[in-house]
Amino acid sequence: MSIWDKILQLDRRWIYLMVALAVIFPLIVPMTFKIYITPEVRQLYNAIDSLPDSSVVMLTFDYYPSTLAETEPMSVAALNQLFQKNCKVLTLTTVPLGGPSIAERVTRKIAKKYHKVYGVDYVNLGYKANYVAVLKGMGTSIEAIYPTDNSGTPLSKLPMMKHIKNYNDIKFIFVVSDNGIVDYWISIVNAQYGIPVGSGVTAVMAPKFYSYIGSKQMTGLLGGMKGAAEYEILVKERGMAVKGMTMQSLVHLLIIGLVILGNVAFFASRRNHKKGEHF
Amino acid sequence: MSAVEMIQIWVMAFFTLAIFSFLYKDNPVYRVAEHIFAGLSAGYYVGLIWKSVIIQQLWEPMMAGSWWLIIPGLLGALMFARFWEKISWVSRISLAFVMGNTAGIFLISQLHGLVLPQIKATMLPLGGGGGLTAALLAIIIVLGVISTLIYFYFSKEHKGALGVTAKVGIWFIMIAFGAHFGYTVMARISLLIGRVYFLWNDWLGSLAHIF
Amino acid sequence: MRTVVPVIIAFLSGFIMIVAFFFNPDKTILGKIESEVLVWVTIVGGFTLLLGVVSITRVNWQAVKTKKKGWIYNFLTLLSIFVMAIPAMLPSSWSPFFGDSSGSVYDWLFNYIDAPMMGTMFAMLAFYIASAAFRAFRARNAEATLLLLTAVLVMLWRIPMGEAFLRLFSDSLPQMINNYVMNGVNLAVQRGILIGAALGAASMSLRIMLGIERTYMGKG
Incomplete structure (x- = not known):
């Protein structure tokens, strides 16, 4: 068995160990690299930045706990920018597993930092089932779909909700998501009610949404942890996404190295076997 | 760091490591964690639906006078007829109500909100300003959209002009899928970073408070 | 009936x-x-x-x-x-451990047991994708080579270290990847797939409404 064959039959657990070491290494030896801003992220930042003070913005927590590492930094950065701009923030979720808990925890934490008052500066609507009907129904009346906020207070008793009836009273929708719900925010809400929609999505989903950016149905896009890191820099609140970029870099380089090694070993091994057949 | 915070971190670390232990091989600790996870997730749904649907959307509005909400409540209850073979067909009524409604919304939104705007955005003028880059992009987009659609069109054999266009489509698709793979790698690593950062920073950090 | x-x-x-x-x-x-x-x-x-x-x-x-x-x-x-x-x-008025607000059993179990486990399950995919890239990502033919090269280029572009490396060749290289790969070829293919899928979803919706598609009803 040649060295190339041995490389090809490397136990998967050695690869796992290499990945683990590549993630841990930057925690021991800190490194920093410049993060450049892509136009899609700047577009989203500018869209919110150009909103008049006290505009009502809907921020969605359409993600499961499984993708918190990618999506939570986006929500945190979004809340930072929105509260810095004194926007009124209306949060909700269409994700049943964890969505309401995450929205509650993250929003209250950031609101506290800016001394924002619940019911006056922000409201968490929580969750309602069947997202297609929820998105469509809020076009007529938010209160019909959400008679109360997440903790059970009737919307009519919340000062902020006195002037918010439906999408007509919302200036911008910021969708943070890890699933296909973004398509419906575009095809139902943006297309039928004309509200600008910007989104922060997991990297797996980001390539698809370039088609919405191209058709101008989407105003700005944060793609994965890198998108979140760029946005954190623009908001001037460096957080988990910026911290994660060095680790991300090393593992990407490791995987590129593994792909090259795998290909070299594959072709070298194949050539050796062909030579062997001639003899 | 308080004792409560310490307990929370250690509980999180235990279950994180229990799940990671599967990387070495399947084991009883992993299975315990996996089954607890399944149970807690199912229990979460019960708590959520109890509060957000049964209390907030049914009970409280009905007590306030919206008695007609008993109808969707009954429709929801009919779903459970599936568990009794003789009357299981009754659950179709509720299911048909939801499916039909979603289909109605979809029929409009897919055509009006996706197909038309996407087609419109593909019909780009070559000399519409933006210079050479914009013109080149317009050509790439038109060619890419048409060849991709033809590649996935299976009602006619891919021969002749159709075959050539489909072949161009494969090249476009390979580049797009390559980009998608790159992004997928990024996504998966980000999730790992989240967990490793917790173990390193919070869990190992908590050891400093003990020793 | x-x-x-x-x-x-x-x-x-x-x-x-x-x-x-x-x-x-x-x-x-x-x-x-x-x-x-x-x-x-x-x-x-x-x-x-x-x-x-x-x-x-x-x-x-x-x-x-x-x-x-x-x-x-x-x-x-x-x-x-x-x-x-x-x-x-159970109503939170009975005990702070009941209901779903912060400090309840429900909230605690979700935040400290359920969420970390779900996050870890998906984090494991990083190991599997690295192993799969090493074993299966082969430049066997022209199409596969194109896929592989684009993937490597995008992986480099999406990390600060890789972007710094790409800028050694040309300062405008990252911008070109964004313009021509993501907003050009990728956009076109995603749009093609999107239009096809949307037409499929619309026709399926029509079939459901007209009663042609009945598989959701199950057997019986």
Whole structure:
């Protein structure tokens, strides 16, 4: 068995160990690299930045706990920018597993930092089932779909909700998501009610949404942890996404190295076997 | 760091490591964690639906006078007829109500909100300003959209002009899928970073408070 | 009766949505009906989630009752369901541990046990994708080579270290990847797939409304 064959039959657990070491290494030896801003992220930042003070913005927590590492930094950065701009923030979720808990925890934490008052500066609507009907129904009346906020207070008793009836009273929708719900925010809400929609999505989903950016149905896009890191820099609140970029870099380089090694070993091994057949 | 915070971190670390232990091989600790996870997730749904649907959307509005909400409540209850073979067909009524409604919304939104705007955005003028880059992009987009659609069109054999266009489509698709793979790698690593950062920073950090 | 009634309900339920699209919901009775129907759908939709929970409870209960191999794990699942669900359903006015607010059993179990486990399950995919890239990502032919090269280029572009490396060749290289790969070829292919999928979804919706597509009803 040649060295190339041995490389090809490397136990998967050695690869796992290499990945683990590549993630841990930057925690021991800190490194920093410049993060450049892509136009899609700047577009989203500018869209919110150009909103008049006290505009009502809907921020969605359409993600499961499984993708918190990618999506939570986006929500945190979004809340930072929105509260810095004194926007009124209306949060909700269409994700049943964890969505309401995450929205509650993250929003209250950031609101506290800016001394924002619940019911006056922000409201968490929580969750309602069947997202297609929820998105469509809020076009007529938010209160019909959400008679109360997440903790059970009737919307009519919340000062902020006195002037918010439906999408007509919302200036911008910021969708943070890890699933296909973004398509419906575009095809139902943006297309039928004309509200600008910007989104922060997991990297797996980001390539698809370039088609919405191209058709101008989407105003700005944060793609994965890198998108979140760029946005954190623009908001001037460096957080988990910026911290994660060095680790991300090393593992990407490791995987590129593994792909090259795998290909070299594959072709070298194949050539050796062909030579062997001639003899 | 308080004792409560310490307990929370250690509980999180235990279950994180229990799940990671599967990387070495399947084991009883992993299975315990996996089954607890399944149970807690199912229990979460019960708590959520109890509060957000049964209390907030049914009970409280009905007590306030919206008695007609008993109808969707009954429709929801009919779903459970599936568990009794003789009357299981009754659950179709509720299911048909939801499916039909979603289909109605979809029929409009897919055509009006996706197909038309996407087609419109593909019909780009070559000399519409933006210079050479914009013109080149317009050509790439038109060619890419048409060849991709033809590649996935299976009602006619891919021969002749159709075959050539489909072949161009494969090249476009390979580049797009390559980009998608790159992004997928990024996504998966980000999730790992989240967990490793917790173990390193919070869990190992908590050891400093003990020793 | 068993098929015709659901088909009529599906048609009417969808037809209201289509017709209402063309009218102002605030000014017509149709808009008001549409609004009410949508509320009903969100309520019925909630019950479908409970259906899943009842199903998982039944399966696990059966395994415990018959002492199936590994029944202790099924028992743990059952126990977890009840430990999570029961305190959540009790009013928070009785105890701060009840309900779902911060400090409740429900909130604690979710934040410190359920969420970390779900995050870790998906984090493991990083190891699998690295292993798969090493074993299966081969430049066997021209198409596969193109896929591989684009993937490597995008992986480099999306990390600060890689972007610094790309800028060694040309300062405008990262911008070109964004312009021509992501907003050019990728956009075109995603759009092609999107249009195809949307047309498929629209035709499937029509089939459901007209009762041609009935697989959602199951057998019987």
